[in-house]
Amino acid sequence: MFDFKKITQETDLYNLHTHTQFCDGHATMEEFVVEAIASGITHLGFSPHSPISVESPCNMSRENVPVYLDELERLRKAYGDRINLYTSMEIDYVSVGDGPAADYFKQLPLDYTIGSVHFIPAIDNPSVMVDIDGKYPAFKARMSKYFGSDIEYVVKTFFSQMMAMVEEGGFDIVGHMDKIGFNASQYRDGIDEEPWYDKLVIDLFENIMDHHLVIEINTKAWLQRNRFYPNLKYFGMLKRFNAPVVVNSDAHYPTLLNSGRLEAIKLLKVL
Numbered sequence: 001m002f003d004f005k006k007i008t009q010e011t012d013l014y015n016l017h018t019h020t021q022f023c024d025g026h027a028t029m030e031e032f033v034v035e036a037i038a039s040g041i042t043h044l045g046f047s048p049h050s051p052i053s054v055e056s057p058c059n060m061s062r063e064n065v066p067v068y069l070d071e072l073e074r075l076r077k078a079y080g081d082r083i084n085l086y087t088s089m090e091i092d093y094v095s096v097g098d099g100p101a102a103d104y105f106k107q108l109p110l111d112y113t114i115g116s117v118h119f120i121p122a123i124d125n126p127s128v129m130v131d132i133d134g135k136y137p138a139f140k141a142r143m144s145k146y147f148g149s150d151i152e153y154v155v156k157t158f159f160s161q162m163m164a165m166v167e168e169g170g171f172d173i174v175g176h177m178d179k180i181g182f183n184a185s186q187y188r189d190g191i192d193e194e195p196w197y198d199k200l201v202i203d204l205f206e207n208i209m210d211h212h213l214v215i216e217i218n219t220k221a222w223l224q225r226n227r228f229y230p231n232l233k234y235f236g237m238l239k240r241f242n243a244p245v246v247v248n249s250d251a252h253y254p255t256l257l258n259s260g261r262l263e264a265i266k267l268l269k270v271l
Helices: 004-010 029-039 062-079 136-146 151-168 180-187 195-210 232-240 261-270
Strands: 043-046 084-087 090-092 114-116 119-121 129-131 214-218 245-248
Touching: 004 245, 029 043, 029 062, 062 084, 119 151, 129 136, 136 180, 151 180, 151 195, 195 232, 214 232, 232 261, 245 261
Parallel strands: 043 084, 090 114, 214 245
Antiparallel strands: 119 129
């Protein structure tokens, strides 16, 4: 099993959630490696959005998976004396049998995997899977087109998808476990402060703990939105239960490899 604890105890200079040219990242893998070395990062994991059963411009194709794996081996040979490089994927959970636990992913030579939810079923047509992870203007448009403007349906369905993913397993890290909170709170101010919302987060957290998974603190939105995933208000819960945690920037640009990470680590240490 991949030793997350060893890395997180050894150094703060790591990132295990990185997107490159193989999905929706904005630079090549080699450009990320060069920037990581220049920044002092000693452990770098690549996690392209996995091949997926629904149409998505953000996910890599199955045809590119061998190309991705070969490129990582090339980079290990070229830079392995200066940095530790790891093979991963951020695997989308779509439905039962269509997610991280699928046989396809089990046979890939991955060091670890991140399980995430980016799609939920349309309210009147469950066969249509809708991206609820994008920027807010697109999210707002999809609210009326696919969800009848029912924000509580969207939030509850996101968390039910997360719960189902945890139950099915097949992955190591829970990716951005309450990311829906940002778009939802833009759509209805304060929704992520309501008791029923808190209960959904706490129930998910308890389920993650029961399944002995690692929780990601995702720092991608900290500088622009002043928000971590999970939200800062849940950091105390992570500490109280001694939850295994990795702090990832979910970087799509090399210059953002460490964005928000050190701030999150500092806050974790003082709580």
